[in-house]
Every structure is written in structure tokens, then in C-alpha cells.
Amino acid sequence: MPKTKxxxxxxxxxxxxxxxLLRLYITGTTPGSARAIKQVxxxxxxxxxxxxxxxxxxxxxxxxxxKNDQIIATPTLVxxxxxxxxxxxxxxxxxxxxxxxxxxxxxx
Amino acid sequence: xxxxxxxxxxxxxxxxxxxxxxxxxxxxxxRSGDVESLVVEGPAGPRIYSLEWSIYSFRVLVxxxxxxxxxxxxxxxxxxxxxAFAKMLLAPLERVMGNPLRRWISERSQPVVDALLRRAIxxxxxxxxxxxxTGGREVPAYLSASSIHDNGERVFCLVATDLTELRxxxxxx
Numbered sequence: 001m002p003k004t005k006x007x008x009x010x011x012x013x014x015x016x017x018x019x020x021l022l023r024l025y026i027t028g029t030t031p032g033s034a035r036a037i038k039q040v041x042x043x044x045x046x047x048x049x050x051x052x053x054x055x056x057x058x059x060x061x062x063x064x065x066x067k068n069d070q071i072i073a074t075p076t077l078v079x080x081x082x083x084x085x086x087x088x089x090x091x092x093x094x095x096x097x098x099x100x101x102x103x104x105x106x107x108x
Numbered sequence: 109x110x111x112x113x114x115x116x117x118x119x120x121x122x123x124x125x126x127x128x129x130x131x132x133x134x135x136x137x138x139r140s141g142d143v144e145s146l147v148v149e150g151p152a153g154p155r156i157y158s159l160e161w162s163i164y165s166f167r168v169l170v171x172x173x174x175x176x177x178x179x180x181x182x183x184x185x186x187x188x189x190x191x192a193f194a195k196m197l198l199a200p201l202e203r204v205m206g207n208p209l210r211r212w213i214s215e216r217s218q219p220v221v222d223a224l225l226r227r228a229i230x231x232x233x234x235x236x237x238x239x240x241x242t243g244g245r246e247v248p249a250y251l252s253a254s255s256i257h258d259n260g261e262r263v264f265c266l267v268a269t270d271l272t273e274l275r276x277x278x279x280x281x
Contacts, residue, residue, distance in 0.1 A: 023202070024206060026144075027144050027145045027156065027158060028167055028188060029167075029179060029187070029188045030144055031258060031259050032144045033144070033187070033188070034179075034181065034187045034188075034258065034261075034263070035259075037181075037185060037187055037205075037206050038181065038183075038185070040206070041185060041206065054206045054207065055200075055202035055203060055205075055206070056202055056205035056206030056207075057201075057202045057205075058188065058201070058202075058205065059145070059147065059154070059156055060156065060167060060171070061171060061190070061191055061201060062201060062202065063153060063154045063156065064153065064154075065202070066147050066154050066156075067149070067153075067154055071147050072134065072138075072146060072147055073134070073137065073138055073143035073144075073145060073146050073147065074143060074144050074145045074147070075143070075144065084123075086126075086130070087130055087134070088130075088133065089133060089134045089137040089138070089142075089143060090133075090134075090136075090137025090138070090140070090142030090143050091137065091142040101130075101133070
């Protein structure tokens, strides 16, 4: 598995399509931001078997990136890869909602 | 209608239903108070309306400072870092946040960092370590740590000072 990591959102030819690219939009150091990171990582670790890349975007520091994925609120979780793009806004504590919202099926 | 047309239409309906569900979910999340901020497009770029109480001046201070600052959960995942820290690692900010800090610490510095974190549970501490940047090159740095309790969970607060300019020849051969 190549370890190359880029922040490009455009899938390139030859990219491992079974690998999920998730983007979590948060706001700084708020309790909700920390909670969202933990919840997303927990779901990914349990259900994606390490086959994922997570980008966490603090929209205070990177506001321009919020525009790309048409973010209207935080926290928002976006599944960039594999297509199609999916969004889940707000509470990420319900594992089943996250799995359904991100089209994640068990990968074992 | 032939089978292909029916299938195409069914797929389109499925996709539209998904999109509708997504929009409803977004509105419901906003209405029920599950979101922390709203992002509104303005002529000068996006404006962020925070719905949570926050200390604006502290946030600006942390973002602007030349030291690398970060918070980390007990599981070693970076919950927040400023752009100065990402710059020390030559990494995109979004790839540092939400991921393990360990990846950015040289192997020989791991034990001292672990010891620093243990010490930070009861007090504070500062050590000299070698960070590891995206290119695999070591970056000498001071690392200070303290810890707080945030909503019942321990959060480590770390400050990294880049020593590269003070030791320009160290680590080069």
C-alpha cells in the first residue's frame, strides 16, 4: 500500500477505490469538534479495517476549503471517496447513521 | 419502456431520494441544535457564525503564534493543531488533525514523549525531541505538555518550538 498522502480531492487513475477518503469539517477546539473526531475515528477503525484516510478541516483556519464541499454547518462529515459524495451534518454519535450516511459496509 | 430505461429511471429516483434525505437531515441537524456553526457565503469569502460560546481573541492568538500548538486526546489522536505546527512538519493541516501524533515523532524520541505525557498528567514538562516531517527529515524541537479535563476526558495541550534555526547544522551530514 503506497503511503503517499496528498490533499487533492480529485481521484487519480490507479487509486485504490476500496479505500475511503473522509473529510470532517469542524470549528477549532470546541467540545463538539473533539467529540466528532473521536466518533468518526471509532467508526472507521471498527468498520473500515484501516482502509481509510481522514482529513479534519478546521474551517476557522481553512475557510476556503469549506466552500469546495459546500459546507453549511459544522460538524459535517463528507465521504469524498469512493463516489458518490455523501454528507452527514451534526450529531455523529449514532453509529448506524454514520455507516448509512457514508455508505459504509463491513469490510473484513 | 425497455428494461434499461426503467433501470436508469429507478437509479435516478434512488439518487434523488438520497439527496432529499441528505437535505432533510441537514435541516433537522440545524433545527435540533446538533450543529456548532453555520457557514454563510459572503462577498469576501465564507463567514462562520459560531453557535457555541468561544473566546475569539484566544483562538486568533493560537492561530497566529509562531509556536506549534496542538491538543491531543488520551488515545494519541491530534484533536486540534495550528498552522505553525503543520508547517514544522511540512504537512497539510487537515492531515495532521484527526490523526495520530506518533507518526510525526522520530522513533528515538517516542519514549521521551511518552514520559513527558505521563508527567503532564500531574504537572507540566518540557523536553527536547526530534519531530519527523513529511519528507522523513528530523526537525529538532522543544515540546512542552500539560493536561486538562474537558467534559470528563483528559486532553493534552502541547506546544512545539522549532529549534532548526538555532541548530542549523545538527542532524545534517
